[in-house]
Amino acid sequence: MSKLKIAVQKSGRLHDDSMKILKEIGISVDNGKDQLKASARNFPLEVFYLRNGDIPQYLRDGVVDAAIIGENVLIEKGKDISIVERLGFSKCKVSIAVPKSSDAKSLKDLEDKRIATSYPNTVNQFLETEGINAQLHIINGSVEIAPNIGLADGICDIVSSGSTLFKNGLKEVEVLLKSEAVLATSPLILDENQKLVDKLQFRLKSVLKGRQ
Numbered sequence: 001m002s003k004l005k006i007a008v009q010k011s012g013r014l015h016d017d018s019m020k021i022l023k024e025i026g027i028s029v030d031n032g033k034d035q036l037k038a039s040a041r042n043f044p045l046e047v048f049y050l051r052n053g054d055i056p057q058y059l060r061d062g063v064v065d066a067a068i069i070g071e072n073v074l075i076e077k078g079k080d081i082s083i084v085e086r087l088g089f090s091k092c093k094v095s096i097a098v099p100k101s102s103d104a105k106s107l108k109d110l111e112d113k114r115i116a117t118s119y120p121n122t123v124n125q126f127l128e129t130e131g132i133n134a135q136l137h138i139i140n141g142s143v144e145i146a147p148n149i150g151l152a153d154g155i156c157d158i159v160s161s162g163s164t165l166f167k168n169g170l171k172e173v174e175v176l177l178k179s180e181a182v183l184a185t186s187p188l189i190l191d192e193n194q195k196l197v198d199k200l201q202f203r204l205k206s207v208l209k210g211r212q
């Protein structure tokens with residue numbers, strides 16, 4: 001019998017809540033600490049623990065059938081991947097922020113300025129739509145430090161509680177998008193595995209309803 005391969009964030013903010021919702025829909029996974037792959041005991045399913053940013057490509061290639069992933073990652077790297085269900089957790093924004101002392105009040109005010117970000121496609125799309133020129137500095141983490149070390153005039157990154165912005169003396173000036181965890185599927189998923197996704201989705205809907 002075929003098994004559904006589902007990707008979950010290996011470590012980070014989505015991981016725990018993803019495992020929690022799987023548990024709530026009755027999927028118990030033997031989670032050997034350093035294993036990158038684990039089988040469910042009571043459902044034909046294997047969980048692959050992967051880096052967030054790699055998941056869109058794995059879905060595209062059909063290496064995994066489905067994933068629990070932040071919508072923001074799909075907007076950045078997986079516009080062709082379809083979302084099956086919005087999961088209501090890991091809510092965040094992708095925002096532009098500048099130093100508290102800056103006069104900039106919106107993205108427009110960053111014309112010809114330097115923006116540090118891990119979300120270049122997302123930022124570029126907004127710059128293009130608004131007809132703004134800016135220079136992007138792509139960094140993979142700790143983006144909020146960039147203005148303080150003179151690398152950028154503003155940043156674009158995830159804002160959740162807002163505490164990282166606050167601690168780095170930054171203020172949010174524009175929200176580019178709002179995001180939450182979603183269940184997404186591969187465009188190459190086989191019918192028999194799609195049926196398993198349908199089962200999961202049915203269970204998810206009832207858990208999500210109960211959470212409201």
Ligand code: PRP
Nearest residue numbers: 141142143157158159160161162163164
């Ligand atoms: C994420 C994100 C923001 C921060 C937002 O970073 O890149 O910096 O969380 O959360 P907050 O608004 O609740 O402070 P993370 O801590 O995951 O580290 P990284 O940027 O180095 O990957």
Ligand code: MG
Nearest residue numbers: 141142143164
């Ligand atoms: Mg960060």
